[in-house]
Amino acid sequence: MSGILTNVSVMESPSLWISSPLSLLPLELEYAILGWLQEDRPAAASCSRVCRRWRPIGQSMLFQTVKLQRSRDVKAPQFLQFVSANLDIAGFVHALHLDGYYKLSVEALRIALDTIPAASASFDVAHMAHPRRSLKKLAIVYCGPLHLSSDNDIANLLSVVCMFSEIGHLAVKGDKWATVSDIDGYLKEAPVVRSLKVYTRIETMLRASDSLRGGRMSYLGICAKTIAAAVAQADLVREAGPHLRTLKLSLYYTNWDDVSVGDVCHALDLSTCTALQALHLHFTVFDEEV
Structure with a gap:
């Protein structure tokens, strides 16, 4: 009905x-x-x-949807302890967003993902030699200062992402991720991602996975500060193109005179995007969205 x-x-x-x-x-x-x-x-x-x-x-x-956004750091650890102690409540959580300045250890996030049974999805993982769990949605945001530390080490991010064989939607926000430790070990464990919204620091791992070669990615969102940064990810668009249905490009400008839709379209090679149904261009100028 x-x-x-x-x-x-x-x-x-x-x-x-x-x-x-x-x-x-x-x-x-x-x-x-x-x-x-x-x-x-x-x-x-x-x-x-x-x-x-x-x-x-x-x-x-x-x-059903829990969003812990930037306010006090104490909220996120308290919630993780709460769902760990109340498994009946954990069963109701179908989307968990940890967004902002929270100082969470990777182990705490692992506990949360292990505790929430509804996060697992029944994607087809028959092609995986050693199937791991699947996740419907994972959104990770880093908004802290840019310095080399464990807080913004992209290896910690990848260690969580690689817990899963497939992720329905992966959103990695923030352009201040730093490569503090080696990430090569994670490339072979990269999951299949069906829908991706990403800045510039994680595309290497996605190229190493089956997300592009297997033609499973239908949505791609790229957030870049400049056209040059977007062009740097043109290969990602081209490789995902044959099965890509929606492409969203977000650019940030400091001056209205610099905004040029023609330059953006010319910079992207959409020749392989034969199944593309929607192209979204999103501009932000001095915090004013277009």
């Missing part, structure tokens, strides 16, 4: 991870209530506290 018709409005059926019906309410009213709760997280939390029947439903809404 794709929708419920009530009076003159069509309500989409909520995508919830529950194994039993809410109650004996009429189906139309049940889905209407669930739809409203998805838009009102405080109400969902209140329902979880006052009614045992609503608890798993409210928790599935509250924890």
Whole structure:
């Protein structure tokens, strides 16, 4: 069932991870209530506290997507300890974003990924000689200062990425990753990535994986500060091209006079992108998006 018709409005059926019906309410009213709760997280939390029947439903809404953004560093470790101690809650988490200035060890992130069972996906890994777990989505952001330390060592990033044989969507943000230690050992363990949003520091690992040769990457997003930086990744676009359906290029300028859509299109070789359906050009000038 794709929708419920009530009076003159069509309500989409909520995508919830529950194994039993809410109650004996009429189906139309049940889905209407669930739809409203998805838009009102405080109400969902209140329902979880006052009614045992609503608890798993409210928790599935509250924890399905968890985003820990830059504020206080203490929040992320506390959440990881919380889900490790409450495996029933961990089962509701389907997307976990650790974004900003959090000082997390690689081991802490490993624990989180091992604890959250819903992160595993049933991708086809028959082509892998030694299959590892698959992950639906992984977003890693580094926004700290540029200096050589373990905080921004790209080897730590790769050690997490290479935990998996396939990643549905990989987003690596931040242009201050540093190569502190050797990364050659990770190249042979590189996962297949179906959708990628990346700056400039990780394309070597992607080329070493089956993501490009196997033709499995359908989305590619490149964030570059200059056209020259984007051109440096032109090979990545060309190699992924035959199966690429969506390409997004984000550029940053300091002056409006420097913005040139023609230069961007001329710099990219899209001749191999025979299946391309959407090309997005995203410009930011003095923090003003275009």
